[in-house]
Amino acid sequence: xxxxxxxxxxxxxxxxxxxxxxxxxxxxxxxxxxxxxxxxxxxxxxxxxxxxxxxxxxxxxxxxxxxxxxxxxxxxxxxxxxxxxxxxxxxxxxxxxxxxxxxxxxxxxxxxxxxxxxxxxxxxxxxxxxxxxxxxxxxxxxxxxxxxxxxxxxxxxxxxxxxxxxxxxxxxxxxxxxxxxxxxxxxxxxxxxxxxxxxxxxxxxxxxxxxxxxxxxxxxxxxxxxxxxxxxxxxxxxxxxxxxxxxxxxxxxxxxxxxxxxxxxxxxxxxxxxxxxxxxxxxxxxxxxxxxxxxxxxxxxxxxxxxxxx
Amino acid sequence: xxxxxxxxxxxxxxxxxxxxxxxxxxxxxxxxxxxxxxxxxxxxxxxxxxxxxxxxxxxxxxxxxxxxxxxxxxxxxxxxxxxxxxxxxxxxxxxxxxxxxxxxxxxxxxxxxxxxxxxxxxxxxxxxxxxxxxxxxxxxxxxxxxxxxxxxxxxxxxxxxxxxxxxxxxxxxxxxxxxxxxxxxxxxxxxxxxxxxxxxxxxxxxxxxxxxxxxxxxxxxxxxxxxxxxxxxxxxxxxxxxxxxxxxxxxxxxxxxxxxxxxxxxxxxxxxxxxxxxxxxxxxxxxxxxxxxxxxxxxxxxxxxxxxxxxxxxxxxxxxxxxxxxxxxxxxxxxxxxxxxx
Ligand SMILES: Nc1ncnc2c1ncn2[C@@H]1O[C@H](COP(=O)(O)OP(=O)(O)OP(=O)(O)O)[C@@H](O)[C@H]1O
Ligand SMILES: [Mg+2]
Numbered sequence: 001x002x003x004x005x006x007x008x009x010x011x012x013x014x015x016x017x018x019x020x021x022x023x024x025x026x027x028x029x030x031x032x033x034x035x036x037x038x039x040x041x042x043x044x045x046x047x048x049x050x051x052x053x054x055x056x057x058x059x060x061x062x063x064x065x066x067x068x069x070x071x072x073x074x075x076x077x078x079x080x081x082x083x084x085x086x087x088x089x090x091x092x093x094x095x096x097x098x099x100x101x102x103x104x105x106x107x108x109x110x111x112x113x114x115x116x117x118x119x120x121x122x123x124x125x126x127x128x129x130x131x132x133x134x135x136x137x138x139x140x141x142x143x144x145x146x147x148x149x150x151x152x153x154x155x156x157x158x159x160x161x162x163x164x165x166x167x168x169x170x171x172x173x174x175x176x177x178x179x180x181x182x183x184x185x186x187x188x189x190x191x192x193x194x195x196x197x198x199x200x201x202x203x204x205x206x207x208x209x210x211x212x213x214x215x216x217x218x219x220x221x222x223x224x225x226x227x228x229x230x231x232x233x234x235x236x237x238x239x240x241x242x243x244x245x246x247x248x249x250x251x252x253x254x255x256x257x258x259x260x261x262x263x264x265x266x267x268x269x270x271x272x273x274x275x276x277x278x279x280x281x282x283x284x285x286x287x288x289x290x291x292x293x294x295x296x297x298x299x300x301x302x303x304x305x306x307x308x309x310x
Numbered sequence: 311x312x313x314x315x316x317x318x319x320x321x322x323x324x325x326x327x328x329x330x331x332x333x334x335x336x337x338x339x340x341x342x343x344x345x346x347x348x349x350x351x352x353x354x355x356x357x358x359x360x361x362x363x364x365x366x367x368x369x370x371x372x373x374x375x376x377x378x379x380x381x382x383x384x385x386x387x388x389x390x391x392x393x394x395x396x397x398x399x400x401x402x403x404x405x406x407x408x409x410x411x412x413x414x415x416x417x418x419x420x421x422x423x424x425x426x427x428x429x430x431x432x433x434x435x436x437x438x439x440x441x442x443x444x445x446x447x448x449x450x451x452x453x454x455x456x457x458x459x460x461x462x463x464x465x466x467x468x469x470x471x472x473x474x475x476x477x478x479x480x481x482x483x484x485x486x487x488x489x490x491x492x493x494x495x496x497x498x499x500x501x502x503x504x505x506x507x508x509x510x511x512x513x514x515x516x517x518x519x520x521x522x523x524x525x526x527x528x529x530x531x532x533x534x535x536x537x538x539x540x541x542x543x544x545x546x547x548x549x550x551x552x553x554x555x556x557x558x559x560x561x562x563x564x565x566x567x568x569x570x571x572x573x574x575x576x577x578x579x580x581x582x583x584x585x586x587x588x589x590x591x592x593x594x595x596x597x598x599x600x601x602x603x604x605x606x607x608x609x610x611x612x613x614x615x616x617x618x619x620x621x622x623x624x625x626x627x628x629x630x631x632x633x634x635x636x637x638x639x640x641x642x643x644x645x646x647x648x649x650x651x652x
Contacts, residue, residue, distance in 0.1 A: 207425050210378075211423060215420075215446070217442060218446070304432070
């Protein structure tokens, strides 16, 4: 029974993903088609019109739109995203090589956000209108408003350049991870703290919290097992919804700190008009966003039995 | 379950029980932004061992707030004072540090709340919610706690207890959820059960089952019950002694038989007069003309005077609490003479 409900759920999810993927790939193709004539960039300013025409011919850029699109889709289906001209090999493996670094950075940022936002959000709800609450709320507003790159540069100036606590940029050790992870976590921490606080304030007024207190349970058990757990669904939903935002700030953060993830790769590829890499990164990113939303959906269903696999 | 007929004569209890709960001059106020409102004032009563004490009163008379005060689950902006609030003669519930209080909550004193639909955690299986007090107070292993929980589920009359153990609240009906609440309250076999309108949200047949269940529990475990209701029928069926509350004060206290035979306070009389003999209308107390004064506009004299058919001039002064013998008390100027006479 549950199995059948679950399979129909998956089936419907899969059916929803297909049009999303079609649209995304089309948009990628279209953007590259109108914006990215890579030929001029590759040949430099001194190329003769003849050279340009020859390269265009060789790259198949003279063919009609639908032919190019058909070929592009056919290649995608076979997992071929084209050859990166920067690296001289297939684009997708290059992107996948960089992906673990981005995951490491994103995961570390996520852990920092959760480790900060959960206690701060819960405490500012239980100590509503206290000094702590006012300070935390203020910090959350500031945290949301600060641009990512600015926070990153400030951290570098203070903690790396002046105090020498962490390396300025690059990768290779845990110390390299600290500043970019903090930079990336800033916005999410602020938003998550705010969401936890407001949800906790609501949940703490619920009748079942009074029941939990009437059982003589330790304060922390009432607070976390009974109250905070009822805030998890909105928190997870928030995290899923902010994934695109986090990915875009990851691009900036990776560039600021020269962190070798897909964000930095994307920036380099755009600068060099390496469209194969750009397409591959955008495609992977889109898949990641879909995957995170699906994961959030499943997690919410596991946490809250009232949400069904419908 | 009519109010005045068919309550057993043997209820008249003369034997004195050692009290499980003694409340004297309980006052509860809520701090607001700039002012504080007192919603319970000068409330005194005792609950003897194995006794069922009923609290009746209109909506807003402070029944729930009083019980939260005893239970220790008032919101943080509440202020509780009392000249005495003793549990089992030993624990001063007003001054008890929260750690020691928690040892009593859910173990020695427990409570069934007025709202069965929202009083259970929606994300936790009901079995786990019943097992929680066992795990914390009796330090039982998971397995042993589960065994006792299933037992508790059976004792509150839940069929297929094993299956219900892993159900979630939203899968159960209101009556079932109220049974779960009772199972939570009783799983550690408390000395005092506070039941706040345990049947108000339920239909009549479920109500009868729940009441039967509570009677049985009292008989088998000797648990004292503080039963809050605005249904005099329930009082007649269940209570040994009755405390009548009006606008945050106790206006009358008497043994149940005496109360029904000879209600003293005009409010009690009005309550009885407005209760239909056949249970049809549920909101029966609406029919007393006028409304309960709000905490901010509380008169200094008798709080019922504005609605009282027997109001006199002196009623604008604070009425005395008159002892009427055999433990009966009333807060009314009409009986002030009797006190000096007796
Ligand atoms: N947290 C609170 N803050 C301020 N006032 C409160 C609070 N809780 C209850 N009150 C007030 O206390 C008074 C008594 O409420 P209470 O819930 O005890 O009434 P009740 O006798 O239980 O009524 P009912 O029969 O409807 O359950 C009401 O006027 C109510 O508005
Ligand atoms: Mg109430």
